[in-house]
Amino acid sequence: MSIETAVTEIRGKLVTTGESVLIELEGGRIAKISPSSHQEPDNDELWIAPGLIDLQINGYAGYDVNLSDSSMEERIETIRLMVDKVLASGVTSFCPTIITAGYEQINDTLTALRLACERYTVVDETIVGIHMEGPYLSDQDGPRGAHPKEHIRDPEWTEFTNWQHASGGRIRVVTIAPERSGALAMIRELAREGILVCIGHTAATHEEIAAAVDAGARMSTHLGNAAHLQLPRHPNYIWSQLSEDRLSASIIADGHHLHPSVVKVIARVKHDRLVLVSDAVHLAGMKAGIYKTHVGGEVELLPSGRLQMAANPLMLAGAAVSLSECVQCFMRFTGAELSEAVRMATLKPAQLLGEQQIGAIEAGYWADLILLAWDKREGSISIRSVIKRGKQVHNIQ
Numbered sequence: 001m002s003i004e005t006a007v008t009e010i011r012g013k014l015v016t017t018g019e020s021v022l023i024e025l026e027g028g029r030i031a032k033i034s035p036s037s038h039q040e041p042d043n044d045e046l047w048i049a050p051g052l053i054d055l056q057i058n059g060y061a062g063y064d065v066n067l068s069d070s071s072m073e074e075r076i077e078t079i080r081l082m083v084d085k086v087l088a089s090g091v092t093s094f095c096p097t098i099i100t101a102g103y104e105q106i107n108d109t110l111t112a113l114r115l116a117c118e119r120y121t122v123v124d125e126t127i128v129g130i131h132m133e134g135p136y137l138s139d140q141d142g143p144r145g146a147h148p149k150e151h152i153r154d155p156e157w158t159e160f161t162n163w164q165h166a167s168g169g170r171i172r173v174v175t176i177a178p179e180r181s182g183a184l185a186m187i188r189e190l191a192r193e194g195i196l197v198c199i200g201h202t203a204a205t206h207e208e209i210a211a212a213v214d215a216g217a218r219m220s221t222h223l224g225n226a227a228h229l230q231l232p233r234h235p236n237y238i239w240s241q242l243s244e245d246r247l248s249a250s251i252i253a254d255g256h257h258l259h260p261s262v263v264k265v266i267a268r269v270k271h272d273r274l275v276l277v278s279d280a281v282h283l284a285g286m287k288a289g290i291y292k293t294h295v296g297g298e299v300e301l302l303p304s305g306r307l308q309m310a311a312n313p314l315m316l317a318g319a320a321v322s323l324s325e326c327v328q329c330f331m332r333f334t335g336a337e338l339s340e341a342v343r344m345a346t347l348k349p350a351q352l353l354g355e356q357q358i359g360a361i362e363a364g365y366w367a368d369l370i371l372l373a374w375d376k377r378e379g380s381i382s383i384r385s386v387i388k389r390g391k392q393v394h395n396i397q
């Protein structure tokens with residue numbers, strides 16, 4: 001249930017240190033953190049973590065960022081309703097993600113996001129930026145993933161600036177295939193504007209990846225996915241991005257997009273330069289069952305969160321779990337502590353965006369917090385309460 005009550009203080013154990021604390025909130029921010037003298041049975045005490053930050057969400061709970069054939073009002077309402085559901089999942093900041101489409105369609109989606117932000121404060125506060133994943137990607141089958149080939153194209157600065165204008169300057173993450181004509185110049189411009197440039201949906205050579213990083217690319221988008229079914233043993237674009245120490249990587253650790261062994265290897269190689277993203281599509285957070293989609297025909301969502309084509313169960317039809325579930329999978333696959341897994345979904349994305357008011361629990365930061373129960377033996381976490389800028393937006397007793 002969505003409720004909005006102001007919270008003045010919360011108690012619990014800090015995910016970062018395990019210390020029991022009292023956090024006082026004021027004006028939507030963290031005012032003071034002090035050791036808690038409150039005596040509660042240890043098992044009942046909840047953990048306090050920063051609200052999760054997801055750099056890549058295409059949709060959630062039935063609501064789709066990239067709507068087509070819809071009026072502007074429908075798009076705006078869809079974004080508002082989606083933001084409520086995303087908040088309830090424990091994600092207090094996220095980047096709605098634009099997929100490859102024609103110029104007008106992308107323009108309309110960006111306009112809807114801007115208008116939703118201008119109309120609703122909570123939407124504006126929760127959408128920390130927009131991730132433009134397409135259309136400047138590889139058009140090869142495999143690397144392009146589900147991005148429609150007919151709309152994939154070379155980067156064009158004027159086109160991008162028009163879109164940035166439509167969004168009200170909210171595009172803060174751009175994924176690009178560096179092998180496309182004009183990509184390096186585009187990467188340099190984007191980096192100069194302070195935009196997080198990511199390499200992704202790419203078939204680039206080792207040299208092209210190095211050149212992209214020289215030009216200012218700082219992250220790999222969902223490393224290990226959107227790739228050919230077969231690759232040369234070496235070099236290839238996965239090794240090249242893994243070995244590039246200047247590149248952070250985002251991964252979809254949902255248990256379906258990457259084998260647990262791959263998640264573990266990427267975690268060991270990238271250490272602190274790793275970010276968890278959900279890449280959730282609109283069916284994420286829905287009940288298991290068969291659904292009709294406007295692009296891919298019938299898809300089946302399994303209770304495990306695997307979303308597959310109904311006619312071809314071997315083919316994934318997108319990611320369908322929330323970021324908190326990715327945090328759990330990451331702990332299971334890598335042996336990471338809760339503090340480390342949470343950092344990959346809070347502080348790390350905040351740092352990559354250059355955000356200094358979210359992603360950590362410190363005096364002066366926004367009071368974007370989640371309270372969670374952690375069953376260490378089961379490796380499961382459940383979110384009990386979500387606080388966005390000092391207001392409780394979700395609560396489960």
Ligand SMILES: [Zn+2]
Pocket residue numbers: 133145201222226
């Ligand atoms: Zn993608």
